[in-house]
Amino acid sequence: MYRRAPVPLYYQLKELIRDKIRSGEWAEGMRLPSERELCDQYGVSRMTVRQSITDLVHEGLLYREQGRGTFVRRARINQQLDRLTSFTEDMLNRGQTPNARVLSAGMCEADSMVAERLQLPPGQEVFRLYRLRTSDGEPLALELTHIYFPGCERLLEEDLEHNSLYVLLETKYGIALVEALQEVEAGLAGKEEANLLRISPGSPVLLTRRTTYTDHGHPVEYAVSTYRGDRYTFCTRLTREWR
Numbered sequence: 732m733y734r735r736a737p738v739p740l741y742y743q744l745k746e747l748i749r750d751k752i753r754s755g756e757w758a759e760g761m762r763l764p765s766e767r768e769l770c771d772q773y774g775v776s777r778m779t780v781r782q783s784i785t786d787l788v789h790e791g792l793l794y795r796e797q798g799r800g801t802f803v804r805r806a807r808i809n810q811q812l813d814r815l816t817s818f819t820e821d822m823l824n825r826g827q828t829p830n831a832r833v834l835s836a837g838m839c840e841a842d843s844m845v846a847e848r849l850q851l852p853p854g855q856e857v858f859r860l861y862r863l864r865t866s867d868g869e870p871l872a873l874e875l876t877h878i879y880f881p882g883c884e885r886l887l888e889e890d891l892e893h894n895s896l897y898v899l900l901e902t903k904y905g906i907a908l909v910e911a912l913q914e915v916e917a918g919l920a921g922k923e924e925a926n927l928l929r930i931s932p933g934s935p936v937l938l939t940r941r942t943t944y945t946d947h948g949h950p951v952e953y954a955v956s957t958y959r960g961d962r963y964t965f966c967t968r969l970t971r972e973w974r
């Protein structure tokens with residue numbers, strides 16, 4: 732710590748902690764040394780330590796647990812929004828193990844929204860699947876999806892706890908998924924959703940509504956996904972068009 736440096740001490744300490752997290756020296760989930768220990772170690776006041784930590788809590792790098800201390804938060808999931816990927820692919824690409832808990836699966840009549848998105852007459856029978864998606868055991872999203880193609884009731888026989896829906900559609904059913912239209916909206920977790928996602932009711936969530944099309948331009952999937960707002964960052968590459 733350099734007392735004569737033009738940057739304040741709390742800022743220096745904050746950057747030092749950030750480096751430790753970035754380098755992995757302080758791993759995800761690790762409990763930080765106590766305020767007193769940090770004061771002794773870096774020869775700074777308690778106020779300085781508190782300010783650095785509070786800043787990093789606000790930035791989302793650390794979190795406090797009442798009576799237990801301050802911990803290093805797991806890195807957020809950077810979800811690219813410019814490619815059509817499945818949850819399974821996203822997690823495997825991160826070196827994690829994806830999983831699904833089927834909350835319900837069955838055939839149902841398309842309501843007006845589902846019918847409109849899937850370009851079907853209202854009341855058409857579609858396959859409806861509601862899953863809790865986890866990765867390395869951590870609940871991340873709830874996905875309610877509606878699928879329609881002739882013979883889609885065969886999906887009732889599939890094991891959707893251990894198989895990727897997209898892989899099944901593409902390999903077993905020969906449906907090429909080529910593009911999707913997706914909307915993103917902010918939302919708040921209801922009591923039941925919060926329970927499943929292990930967050931407090933009323934926590935922010937990110938909602939996506941995706942309509943996925945086959946190579947013939949037919950919509951095959953309409954899915955509403957609810958992502959934990961504290962775990963996801965959605966990321967898009969923007970290019971400027973020069974006229």
Ligand code: GLP
Nearest residue numbers: 817818819895896897941954956
């Ligand atoms: C994403 C999409 C869903 C899609 C799911 C398929 O998360 N938001 O619309 O249904 O992936 O995932 P998987 O192939 O892992 O079952």
